[in-house]
Amino acid sequence: MSVLDQVRARIARQGPISFTDFMEIALYDRDGGFYTRGGGAGRAGRDFVTSPEVGTLFGALIARFLDATWRDLDQPDPFVVIEAGAGRGRLAADVLRAQPECAPALRYVLVELSPALRARQSELLRIEPIDEVLGPFVRAADPDEPMEVVPGAGPIVSSIEQLPAARVDGVVLANELLDNFPVRIVERTADGWDEVRVGLDDDGGLREVLVTAPSATSGLGDLPPDIEVGARIPLPVGLGPWLDAAAGTLHHGDIVVIDYVAAFGELVARGQPGWLRTYRGHGRGAGALDDPGDQDITSDVPLECLRTAATRAGLTIATEARQADWLQTLGIATLVARARQTWHERAGVGDLEALAARSWITEAAALTDPDGLGAHRVVVFRR
Template sequence: MGPLFGAVVARALDEWWEGLGRPDPYIVVEAGAGTGTLARDVLAAAPECGPALRYVLVERSGALRERQAARLPLELPSLVLGPAGAGDEDGEAAHGSGQLATSLAGFPGQRFTGVVLANELLDNLPFVLVERRGHAWSEVRVGWGVGGAEEVLVPAAPDLATEAERLAPAAPEGGRVPLQHEAARWLRGAVSALERGRLVVVDYADASASLAARPWLDWVRTYRGHSRGGHPLDDPGGQDVTCEVAVDQLAHSRVPDCDGSQAAFLAAHGIEELAAAARAGWQAGAAKGDLAALRHKSRIGEAAALLDPAGLGGFRVLEWVIGSL
């Protein structure tokens, strides 16, 4: 996708900054930031909160953190967060010194006021898979057989069976449910990292009972490069295994304050205004067909793709408000 999503996120960051009373520093942690595409697009949109903005890309993969450095100017963590936030020693971040970005392998060392943003992170976290067998539940484990990785079903431990029964009491025979303990743990950690602010999760999502009624290979999907991969047990380590996020399981830790589609989120934060400007720009420049006109044209297509309810627009955006705004 092009930079439109980041431009809308930049507007949302401005609204939340205002709502928080314009804190300075305003710390925005993007968790699971990957190669830094979203960060680059948000910063390129030059949000109004810029002078106070400290953008922190949190990415556990060292190889991806290196690629971020090639995409956007990154400063030392101690400059952006102050020595204490960078986990070094006591000391505060400087105020109002311009939009600054840094990259870390984990959350900042101190609680902060601002935003935690996670785009397609939670679907990437490990989960336990259980399957309905008569009145009981089995855990689906992975073994290594002559043909490579294969499923091994074992009776689920009592706590897992109880949890599955609570989440999906009407699961059909053979129905599967992911138990997303890591996602719930991540949520609790992100909530406790925020002194005041907002936690925003964008992902594919459903509810446990609904997942149990769907074929499991619909919601455990694999990706390789930018395309769909093969069966989850194929080529271990060679493809990304993802799982739709069960919102009810997150809500068990903390009920979200907002839960809507990506299309609704983008509409609430002004995508239509940006798309209208792009349409006007394309109309004015189409005859010339120069680079600026073509940028407008591609932004029009991007808006349609981002809002498509059967595609990206159908992603869910969950928001938790932390502390008083």
């Protein structure tokens, strides 16, 4: 049964469904969902490009951030990095390629829901069983004491489907993950809020249906009362539970969110076409209700919802910046200056070192583009 037929069947059984349910089926259905079948970021015909897929520079900068956090935490060993929504492992591969100072202590956990993408991770990385992440272990001198971790055994990379049930010292990375969380869509009315649901037209096509939003709808209480009538807002239903789970994996450390994040006022000003997007074949896709399962669907994350969820999870905000500015604090200008010098010295040779340097110069422009990736918001939460 196609994804569209599954949506139709669900509506036939229970009436118009929430946009949350529609996104869940379209993106994550076990048989036909966009991500389940391997849709995702990359070049050469992939559906969109994220910062790691631009080239290796982004991973080198993330490696610098990881080193700084590792030092701030007094250089724990193991130092665990959990990348949520890791895809095929491109960012992890680039972090390791940069040879960070923390590498001997590093345990890198790829969290990826899609079986198709997890299967591709071994193309870029050596994947070890998850029980090796905090190891290897040796027996303590006292047989009654717990096993001891062998220091300096990293880097070790593992892959799992969900966030691990552990408390570690380290970092949780989420690059362009939250914008794929299914959202409820609500519309301001003179009397309160309507919810945008998905129903069927007379020809069996999908259409929007407005119903009165229950007062208990998650996130309504966080919305400012002065939003104009007719304005629509996305409410990421899974945001709070995900931040709770991410915070629960950390004893001490940071959660780094890099994504399409905007304040309510900006979302209202842009309107639904500005914050709800589809992607297919490296370009914008069709309408959000068109071709479910065959295109990506993303929604901006309301900044206020992110802050509220973080507070409830017991997190504090350490950094809030545009990606372009954040990468400057990590030394992108220094790395690009070195690349320019290398290119100047070796352009006539045209070897791999020269080409890599030239690539970093180009990548830096893309990563800091104020109308593109550079406009992403970076929020670093501390626990």
